[in-house]
Amino acid sequence: MWNLLDDHDDEAFSSDARTAPPVPAPSNVLALFPTATGEDEGPMGWQERALCAQTDPEAFFPEKGGSTREAKKVCVSCEVRSECLDYALANDERFGIWGGLSERERRKLKRRVV
Template structure:
């Protein structure tokens, strides 16, 4: 299991990333050019077993680019606003 070492020296387990379907597909689909389609990436996310972990990671780390947990940056921003 891989770990990410954060700035405060703590470690976060990233084993879920090894099970992510996006790791087995073209990464460019998950980081489309501005105005590009997100359909292909979101379709992959729909059947991914670690979708929830991925979204939680993106929200917790303020990921600003790409499709994470089946949501675009704009969709994640809206989700965070509703949660506040």
């Protein structure tokens, strides 16, 4: 078993360390994954970063009269909340919680803007 915390100068360990490829700096790693920073993700790429995509979708489409509390709690900390709301408003989404707002709240918002 390897003990990586020891400072022994074990020859097998030393030779592996010398032949191992260098670990890239964090800034170089991000360059390898452009979608991690939002670049080159396309117009709908925000959906992949949405927290709702990682949770139960039923919470975002409650039965009539059902609670929207759980879905809205997820939306509060979502980094793409504004993109989600913009999408719902632009596409006249009539069902579900989008950008932290219910359909009724989105209708009120649209009336105030127009």
